[in-house]
Amino acid sequence: MIDLYFWITDNGYKARHMMEESGLEYAIKPVNIVKKEQFNSEYLKISPHHKIPAIVDHNGPEGKKISLCESGAILKYIGSKMLDKLYPTDPLNQLKVDQWLFFGSAQFTTLAQQYGFFMIRSPEDIPPGKKHYDNVMRDMFGCLDEHLASNEYMADHFSVADISMFADVHIYGDKKWIGFNDYPHLKRWHDSIEKRPAVDRAWGPYE
Numbered sequence: 001m002i003d004l005y006f007w008i009t010d011n012g013y014k015a016r017h018m019m020e021e022s023g024l025e026y027a028i029k030p031v032n033i034v035k036k037e038q039f040n041s042e043y044l045k046i047s048p049h050h051k052i053p054a055i056v057d058h059n060g061p062e063g064k065k066i067s068l069c070e071s072g073a074i075l076k077y078i079g080s081k082m083l084d085k086l087y088p089t090d091p092l093n094q095l096k097v098d099q100w101l102f103f104g105s106a107q108f109t110t111l112a113q114q115y116g117f118f119m120i121r122s123p124e125d126i127p128p129g130k131k132h133y134d135n136v137m138r139d140m141f142g143c144l145d146e147h148l149a150s151n152e153y154m155a156d157h158f159s160v161a162d163i164s165m166f167a168d169v170h171i172y173g174d175k176k177w178i179g180f181n182d183y184p185h186l187k188r189w190h191d192s193i194e195k196r197p198a199v200d201r202a203w204g205p206y207e
Contacts, residue, residue, distance in 0.1 A: 002026040002078075003056040005046060006206065007033050010109055010167040011071040013202060015053035017163050018075050020198035022082045026055075028206050057081075072105030075160040086159050096155040104154075104164025111136050112168040119177065137172060141183050144169070148185035158193070166193050170203075 004019055006012045006028050019026045031037045031052050038050040047054040047069035055074055060066035068074055079087030088094050115137045118129040144165070147154070154161040169190050172178045180187035193199060 001058050003029050003058075005029045005031045005043065005052055005054040005056075007031050007052045008206075009033070009052065010112065010171060011051075012053050013167040013170075014071045014109075014163055015055070015074050016206070017166065017198060017202040018078045018086075018160065020202045021086060021163065021196075022078050023084075024078065024081065030206065070105075071109070072101055072164060075101065075105075075163055079160040086163070088159070093156070097159050097161045100154040100161035101159075101164050104161060108140055108165050109168055111140065112172060115172065134178075137178055138182075141169075141178055141186060144189075145183040145186040148189045153189070162189075162193060166190070166199070170194065 002019065002024055004015055004026050006016055007030065016028070031043060033052065037043065038047070038052060043054075044050060046056060046067045049069070051069060053071055053074060054067065054069040055078075056065065056067045057077075058065050068077055076087050079085060080089075088097060111133065115133040118126055118133050122129070144154075153159065154165070169186065173180050173183075173187070173190055175181075180190070
């Protein structure tokens, strides 16, 4: 059994999508960040930097109980644990997946969250911030679109690399934000992943 500490954020949905794709038994443990539950002392033992998501695997390596935070690390761990692995074992394929997994985890989501702050959550209207992160997001959408013009998925086959970016593309691909009008290949990729049964479950009710 794996406990998934989850909230309705882009990184939270990444981890839940990963769990649904994995077929592994898991239970959602909501961490309401609006109520600051991520700062509870018991949760800080699992996620020291008070972020979600995090997991506790009661049957980790060598049968030991382990905890893990950081969405990219969770995707890689669960993808490796699956029978039909979404993180490959072959070193060359790992490299292909890693570069996009790390791009999705370290760069794409990080900058998308800044876009979301200035466009949605900021209590002040800050036009220079909006303009900057709008340009940044469009540049990243363009990068992904160009790559997907000649690739079905980010790294040959559907993998954790795709899961690392789907949530933010799904959120900001909405026409009220960036949209897909200028990114037909990214839209094709998004729509094909959106049809996966695991996505429908991952974005559904959680209680």
